[in-house]
Amino acid sequence: MGKQQGLTEKKEADFSEWYNQLVLKAELADYAPVRGFMVIRPNAYAIWEKIQTYFNSRISKMGVKNAYFPLLIPKSFFEKEAKHAQGFEPELAWIESTDKDVEEKVAIRPTSETIIYESYAKWIRSWRDLPYRLNQWCNILRWEVKQTKLFLRTREFLWQEGHCVYETEKGAEGEALKILDEYKGLCENKLAIPVISGEKTSLERFAGAKKTFTIEALMPDGKALQMGTSHNLGQGFAKGFGIEFLDKDGKKQVPWQNSWGFSTRLIGAVAMVHGDNKGLVLPPEIAENKLVVVPILFEKTKATILKKAKELSKKLSKFNPIFDDRDSYSAGWKFNEWELKGIPIRVEVGPKDIAKKQVVLVRRDTGEKAVVKESKLSAEVEKALKDIQSSMFKKAEQFLKANSTEAKTWPEFKKSIKEKKLVLSWFCDRPECEEAIKDETTATSRCIPFGQKKGNNKCIKCGQKAETKAWFGKSY
Amino acid sequence: MGKQQGLTEKKEADFSEWYNQLVLKAELADYAPVRGFMVIRPNAYAIWEKIQTYFNSRISKMGVKNAYFPLLIPKSFFEKEAKHAQGFEPELAWIESTDKDVEEKVAIRPTSETIIYESYAKWIRSWRDLPYRLNQWCNILRWEVKQTKLFLRTREFLWQEGHCVYETEKGAEGEALKILDEYKGLCENKLAIPVISGEKTSLERFAGAKKTFTIEALMPDGKALQMGTSHNLGQGFAKGFGIEFLDKDGKKQVPWQNSWGFSTRLIGAVAMVHGDNKGLVLPPEIAENKLVVVPILFEKTKATILKKAKELSKKLSKFNPIFDDRDSYSAGWKFNEWELKGIPIRVEVGPKDIAKKQVVLVRRDTGEKAVVKESKLSAEVEKALKDIQSSMFKKAEQFLKANSTEAKTWPEFKKSIKEKKLVLSWFCDRPECEEAIKDETTATSRCIPFGQKKGNNKCIKCGQKAETKAWFGKSY
Numbered sequence: 001m002g003k004q005q006g007l008t009e010k011k012e013a014d015f016s017e018w019y020n021q022l023v024l025k026a027e028l029a030d031y032a033p034v035r036g037f038m039v040i041r042p043n044a045y046a047i048w049e050k051i052q053t054y055f056n057s058r059i060s061k062m063g064v065k066n067a068y069f070p071l072l073i074p075k076s077f078f079e080k081e082a083k084h085a086q087g088f089e090p091e092l093a094w095i096e097s098t099d100k101d102v103e104e105k106v107a108i109r110p111t112s113e114t115i116i117y118e119s120y121a122k123w124i125r126s127w128r129d130l131p132y133r134l135n136q137w138c139n140i141l142r143w144e145v146k147q148t149k150l151f152l153r154t155r156e157f158l159w160q161e162g163h164c165v166y167e168t169e170k171g172a173e174g175e176a177l178k179i180l181d182e183y184k185g186l187c188e189n190k191l192a193i194p195v196i197s198g199e200k201t202s203l204e205r206f207a208g209a210k211k212t213f214t215i216e217a218l219m220p221d222g223k224a225l226q227m228g229t230s231h232n233l234g235q236g237f238a239k240g241f242g243i244e245f246l247d248k249d250g251k252k253q254v255p256w257q258n259s260w261g262f263s264t265r266l267i268g269a270v271a272m273v274h275g276d277n278k279g280l281v282l283p284p285e286i287a288e289n290k291l292v293v294v295p296i297l298f299e300k301t302k303a304t305i306l307k308k309a310k311e312l313s314k315k316l317s318k319f320n321p322i323f324d325d326r327d328s329y330s331a332g333w334k335f336n337e338w339e340l341k342g343i344p345i346r347v348e349v350g351p352k353d354i355a356k357k358q359v360v361l362v363r364r365d366t367g368e369k370a371v372v373k374e375s376k377l378s379a380e381v382e383k384a385l386k387d388i389q390s391s392m393f394k395k396a397e398q399f400l401k402a403n404s405t406e407a408k409t410w411p412e413f414k415k416s417i418k419e420k421k422l423v424l425s426w427f428c429d430r431p432e433c434e435e436a437i438k439d440e441t442t443a444t445s446r447c448i449p450f451g452q453k454k455g456n457n458k459c460i461k462c463g464q465k466a467e468t469k470a471w472f473g474k475s476y
Numbered sequence: 477m478g479k480q481q482g483l484t485e486k487k488e489a490d491f492s493e494w495y496n497q498l499v500l501k502a503e504l505a506d507y508a509p510v511r512g513f514m515v516i517r518p519n520a521y522a523i524w525e526k527i528q529t530y531f532n533s534r535i536s537k538m539g540v541k542n543a544y545f546p547l548l549i550p551k552s553f554f555e556k557e558a559k560h561a562q563g564f565e566p567e568l569a570w571i572e573s574t575d576k577d578v579e580e581k582v583a584i585r586p587t588s589e590t591i592i593y594e595s596y597a598k599w600i601r602s603w604r605d606l607p608y609r610l611n612q613w614c615n616i617l618r619w620e621v622k623q624t625k626l627f628l629r630t631r632e633f634l635w636q637e638g639h640c641v642y643e644t645e646k647g648a649e650g651e652a653l654k655i656l657d658e659y660k661g662l663c664e665n666k667l668a669i670p671v672i673s674g675e676k677t678s679l680e681r682f683a684g685a686k687k688t689f690t691i692e693a694l695m696p697d698g699k700a701l702q703m704g705t706s707h708n709l710g711q712g713f714a715k716g717f718g719i720e721f722l723d724k725d726g727k728k729q730v731p732w733q734n735s736w737g738f739s740t741r742l743i744g745a746v747a748m749v750h751g752d753n754k755g756l757v758l759p760p761e762i763a764e765n766k767l768v769v770v771p772i773l774f775e776k777t778k779a780t781i782l783k784k785a786k787e788l789s790k791k792l793s794k795f796n797p798i799f800d801d802r803d804s805y806s807a808g809w810k811f812n813e814w815e816l817k818g819i820p821i822r823v824e825v826g827p828k829d830i831a832k833k834q835v836v837l838v839r840r841d842t843g844e845k846a847v848v849k850e851s852k853l854s855a856e857v858e859k860a861l862k863d864i865q866s867s868m869f870k871k872a873e874q875f876l877k878a879n880s881t882e883a884k885t886w887p888e889f890k891k892s893i894k895e896k897k898l899v900l901s902w903f904c905d906r907p908e909c910e911e912a913i914k915d916e917t918t919a920t921s922r923c924i925p926f927g928q929k930k931g932n933n934k935c936i937k938c939g940q941k942a943e944t945k946a947w948f949g950k951s952y
Contacts, residue, residue: 030595032546033553034582039595042541042610049542065518066525070508071584071615071632077509095584096570106510108547108571108584119506119515128804134518139547139615156547328604 006336010277015221022271023150026280026341036145036155043280043341044151044267046288048158051266052137054190055160058182062175064133064162069116071139072106077114080240084113087207091142108141113208113233113259116163117241126246127167130255131175135162140263151268152225152476159263162230165243165255169232172256173211176230179260180213183228191266192283192393193217193273194400195227196422198447201470203431209259210234216446216471218400219272222420224446224473227269230260273396274365280342281365283392284385290319291381292338296331296350309349312359312377316347319381339364344388345381365392406469413460413472417443422473424449426466428459437461437472446471482812486753491697498747499626502756502817512621512631519756519817520627520743522764524634527742528613530666531636534658538651540609540638545591547615548582553590556716560589563683567618584617589684589709589735592639593717600641602722606731607647609640616739627744628701628952635739638706641719641731645708648732649687652706655736656689659704667742668759668869669693669749670876671703672898674923677946679907685735686710692922692947694876695748698896700922700949703745706736749872750841756818757841759868760861766795767857768814772807772826785825788835788853792823795857815840820864821857841868882945889936889948893919898949900925902942904935913937913948922947 007025009018023029028044031037040048056066072095078085092107109115116134124132137160145155162179166172180197187193200212209231217225235254237243247253274281284290293316295309306325313323322343324334331348338346348360357374361381365388372380404422407413416423418441427433427445438444448470459466483501485494499505504520507513516524532542548571554561568583585591592610600608613636621631638655642648656673663669676688685707693701711730713719723729750757760766769792771785782801789799798819800810807824814822824836833850837857841864848856880898883889892899894917903909903921914920924946935942 030598033550033591033594034546034548034580037546037548039546040544042543045543046541048544066521067518068516068521068524068615068634070510070513070515071617072510072513074509094572096572104510115509118509122506128802139544141547158544326604 006340007277007279011220011275018277019268019272019275020150022275022279023268026271028267028271028280029150031148031150036143036148038148038150038154038156040158040264040267044264047267047270047282047286048264050286050288051186051190052160055182055186058185059135059162059179062133062178063131064135064164066136067134068136068138069109069112069119071109073109073112073115075105075107077118078107080114081208081237084208084237088142091144093141093143109138110140110142111261112136112138112161113163113237114241117237117243117257120163120165121242121244124165124243124245124255127248130245131164131166131171133162133164135160149268149476151271152265157263157265159261161259161261163257163259165238165257167245167247167253167255169234169256172258173232176211176213176232176258176260179230179258180215180228183215183230183260183262186262187215187217187227187266188393190283190285191270191273192285192389192396193227193269194393194397196400196404196447196449196471198449198471200229200447201427201429201431201434201445203434204445206231208233208236210236214447216473217269217273218403218422218473219269220399221272222403222474224422224471224475225265225269225272226446226475227266228260228262231258233257233259274392275342278336279340281392282342282344284344284389287342287344288320289322289343290385291316291345291347292322292324292334292343293347293349294324294331294334294338296348298351301351301354305349305351305354308354312347312349312374316378316381318378319385321347345384347377347381363388404471407460410460414441417441417472417474420474422446422471424469424471425460426455426457427468427470427472428462428464428466429468429470430459430462430464433459433462433464441472443472443474446473446475482816483753483755487696487751494753495744495748495751496626498751498755499744502747504743504747504756505626507624507626512619512624514624514626514630514632516634516740516743520740523743523746523758523762524740526762526764527662527666528636531658531662534661535611535638535655538609538654539607540611540640542612543610544612544614545588545595547585549585549588549591551581551583553594554583556590557684557713560684560713564618567620569617569619585614586616586618587737588612588614588637589639589713590717593713593719593733596639596641597718597720600719600721600731603643603724606721607640607642607651609638611636611638625744625952627747628741633739633741635737637735637737639733639735641714641733643721643723643729643731645710645732648734649708652687652689652708652734652736655706655734656691656704659691659706659736659738662738663691663693663703663742664869666759666761667746668761668865668872669703669745670869670873672876672880672923672925672947674925674947676705676923677903677905677907677910677921679910680921682707682735684709684712686712690923692949693745693749694879694898694949695745696875697748698879698950700898700947700951701741701745701748702922702951703742704736704738707734709733709735750868751818754812755816757868758818758820760820760865763818763820764796765798765819766861767792767821767823768798768800768810768819769823769825770800770807770810770814772824774827777827777830781825781827781830784830788823788825788850792854792857794854795861797823821860823853823857839864880947883936886936890917893917893948893950896950898922898947900945900947901936902931902933903944903946903948904938904940904942905944905946906935906938906940909935909938909940917948919948919950922949922951
């Protein structure tokens, strides 16, 4: 790898430029020819597949099954839930109707509540059908993206969206919260990104939902990122689409619903939170290849080294190692390349090591080198991977703690927001007040954290009655 | 399951109506509100996931990685390969440009050669980058579908599309053929559907390809179905999109390409080929749940039976069994439901059986019942699954053989086509002649089978020079 292939911007100097370089040079994504669109390259798609496999196994245990619903949604569907229609109208990409035999205008899905619930109205008949739980993995298009940021803000993105129907509100809300916990588990245990969780304010609620729950992470530039949301949809959509069921007494009832989703944005969060000035740093849990074996080749010992390195790779096969025996690149070039791409561990096999039946093990996260006996290599790799995973999480957790604070006065609030912190304060939860806070500070509410005792306090901004505290921060 | 829930049409009476009922009632798919679109329900999506998992593991061994490219393609891209543009123009769904800040018209992908190769032109630099092999799983939209047939002919469908770049034509064509073999393996070993393979005629070649290879299956109504294709794309796209690489001597060269795909249509083929008048019959290899355990409940022995049935289900967990302990349905209702849904094996646990430490094992494909000792259950299930898989394939193979024939004269040809057979004949491979055959018989060419010695014969239809034989048949 020539110097021009590595990152030329420092994370601490220009975060935004560093992130862009990282995404492009680690070959996670590329810009597409149509503005606002991106290509997800194999290095990032492999992360997405890891996330999919893990999450599928989790929701399958909850009784959720995968399905696939149409890309195109008729205009009238958006109008069946008034707030939903209003929320998504500006974001829709409509299909040209010239020469097409469509009776009605259709748009590409910005989310699939409407098209899915039309089917649910046909399929759900009885209490025996409930809970009815489906999820789909698909592409989504929201046109009104002003400024593209790879993974974080693109017109098209990939996501999962779960849509479930219950006899009671307790069922719907209970599982919406259970899913939020799953999201938290995914972020913390797999992506090594700590999150805060809570309910969205009135202003930030999903269009058409009764309550929206969220998990939020803090990026290194002090901006908050929504990592996943789940919604208690109440009965609004069910009423709009005519979903009904016969209860045990044979009476018609309107069910309760929830929906929930996370997107490929999570990949951007991983790059931002863990990346450094050498490139990507992948949490082992979501790394397709846990390690790379690099033979250190000299003319004389080449054959012996290659043989040994290959043999070691085979022994480490459960970690799905990359065996980099390419002739046309130097060892140093290879070190740089795999550091750029974030492979958690590098195993160097050189002539001196071979003689001593040992190898050099290098951690991507800290750069620490350790000499390891061949006989103990597999166990040491296992241990190192666990260490890397947990220390990456701890580091991110310390950052989150160091950059979260509580503000008791409006000047304190403004100061902390200016210092790029997440700020907790008493808040009235009035949309007008939240707009005012945004106008003055550019900060938006992130969530009203769970587990608060309702108080009788004064809003940090307007001084009106505030029952709960809320987190605020800048976002993308 | 009430009688109205089962199939009311016989496969041998009205195949098309039987198929529709099967797809809807086995809950494989449903019609969507927009004409030409479908919903893929969990029972079918689970089959798709099985296919994905299997195929991903195969191509991963070949060095193919998964990625994701944008849904929308600029107009000018379609024009860079002239024949490709011509082939797909009528099928495009364009995005309305009103109020959108698009400089250029964009359409939803009908296939992704163009948008992918634009990126390849940026990414591929050197012989070191080759072969360059990517695949994507995505949705595709082709508007010009006149009559919807669930899974087989819908405007939107899911598929995989592989796109690879090589230094030589030998590399590109060799792997196109290797992939075709993989497709054949998928169909025959997993879906239990025998196929014939060969090259497409000039008329049926993919728009922009130098050669198209195909596998074709015969459906029970005598119609042929294309199950997957791979293409030697030559250098046309590479030239159109400016893909170049520096060879080992530092000279600029134009690479060779292939592309290949199969779609959710395969699920329709499985339903057609194996289904019977009771419903779907799933080949065990692609069945999410290999068996269902149904306890036969009577008031007195209920608790004992449920306990035993649950215990057996646990012991059979590697077959991912459904344990149907629902209280609100009779055993007979359950038998019908799981037969409709095609679960390969039913295990009945009744009071008489329990006393004798045995259960009843029922094969879905033949309806055969066998009394099996509890102690041997797992081994017997294993054996039965293998038997079912191979006998389903053999049955389909016999049908294909019995309905394939060679014709030496034009009247013979017409007679066999009328008898709904696949017909092999000498063919000149002139598009005009193929059009004439189609006009007179409604049959189209399926493929020019591999492994033929080139002859010097006369075309079955026009009498002009024919070097090879080709398969013809009716199709959907």
